[in-house]
Amino acid sequence: MKTIRVLLADSNQENREYLLKILEGDTDIDVIAEVSQGGEVLEMVAQAKPEVLIIDVSISEQDSLGLASYIHMHHPMTQVILVSDYEDLNLLKRAMQAGVKEIFIRPLIINEVINRVKQITQDYRKKADSKSDNKNDSRPEVVHVSKQDMVLQTSKIVTVFGNKGGIGKSIIASNLAVAAALKHPNDVALVDLDLQFGDISLMMNINPRKTIAELMQESGELTADLVDEYFYERSGAKILSAPHKPELGELVTSFGVETVLKICRQMYSYTIVDTPTFLDDTTLTALEMSDVVLLLISLDIPTIKNIKKGIDILESLKMLPRTKLILNRSSSLSVGLEPQDVEQVLGMKITASIPSDFKITVSSVNRGTPFLNMSPKAPISRSLIDLFEMIEKEK
Ligand SMILES: Nc1ncnc2c1ncn2[C@@H]1O[C@H](COP(=O)(O)OP(=O)(O)O)[C@@H](O)[C@H]1O
Ligand SMILES: [Mg+2]
Structure with missing residues (x-):
């Protein structure tokens, strides 16, 4: 399997390190970067174009779901997974509206995390492939947003x-x-x-x-x-x-x-x-x-x-x-x-x-x-x- 490029976003260092350990234990997954502040997420997504973003709900005081929804619309090649400390029906509903692919509730189960990251990536790659077959293009469509656009659009x-x-x-x-x-x-x-x-x-x-x-x-x-x-x-x-x-x-x-x-x-x-x-x-x-x-x-x-x-x-x-x-x-x-x-x-x-x-x-x-x-x-x-x-x- 082609390596899956993952971006981690969590303000809590311990949680971030734990997740990093889980993911790096798998040879198919490459954590390309970690960010600790909500404000850095968009920039990293635009620059590094990860396939998967794993983001803690509490990273952005303002609104991590707003961020997820923005990424879903403007960077569709990045699949968003939320991590939360507690289960909440309302959060689940809003996450679904924001195009979030999965919510993990702590404590994290290692196999579940790895399997879902792989599954979600595979699903997206398949979808992107079938789209690009139609277009006779070998890569999924990348929506380019310049830094200036990003500032304006925030x-x-x-x-x-x-x-x-x-x-x-x-x-x-x-x-x-x-x-x-x-x-x-x-x-x-x-x-x-x-x-x-x-x-x-x-x-x-x-x-x-x-x-x-x-x-x-x-x-x-x-x-x-x-x-x-x-x-x-x-x-x-x-x-x-x-x-x-x-x-x-x-x-x-x-x-x-x-x-x-x-x-x-x-x-x-x-x-x-x-x-x-x-x-x-x-x-x-x-x-x-x-x-x-x-x-x-x-x-x-x-x-x-x-x-x-x-x-x-x-x-x-x-x-x-x-x-x-x-x-x-x-x-x-x-x-x-x-x-x-x-x-x-x-x-x-x-x-x-x-x-x-x-x-x-x-x-x-x-x-x-x-x-x-x-x-x-x-x-x-x-x-x-x-x-x-x-x-x-x-x-
Ligand atoms: N810079 C200003 N110069 C002159 N009058 C002002 C100025 N700012 C506000 N006012 C007047 O003060 C009054 C109250 O303003 P308003 O915006 O309703 O205050 P608030 O919403 O804080 O209660 C308004 O009638 C407005 O015309
Ligand atoms: Mg008033």
């Missing part, structure tokens, strides 16, 4: 957060989505998670028949096609609205939010999430799933006091490394506080500033038109385009 969830009302979360989230959609039309989602008082629909001039509350009442499992029906398109961004009435917010569970955001991750390159002023379970879920958290501040003492609590929460979620401090209304008359003072008090640098523009923001909200569409050249609009570019460049 999806990001960006949550706009700030535990103070009126700080500008919704207006920034909606205009950021428009800025993202300028560069990535129809590849940006905007999800309103202010489940009680969400006003993204108003800001984007949507009168939604279907909101996230109705979506939660769908029977059966949520699929990408179904979720897609709940999005409304505005300015190239796809928007999922908050419930019509505050009490309907209760229909939305953390699990529901997790599912919706995972589907967004598969369908869109960028998902922008607006959040309420108070921290609830669903907001926590969104924060934990985010690649970037934009923490909004303004230059006044009550806000800074409040934001310190927000920072503590993000720290406890281990989300601080992914958090960017964004100063809104940066050009307002200051009340004695300077950006540098605030940076010192909070122990964080301000990453971007958004100037004040009451005229544009008020008329934009009243008209239900994002200011980025109304006045694309205004400094406030430019600041959002810059902010998006910064997010785009972030690894």
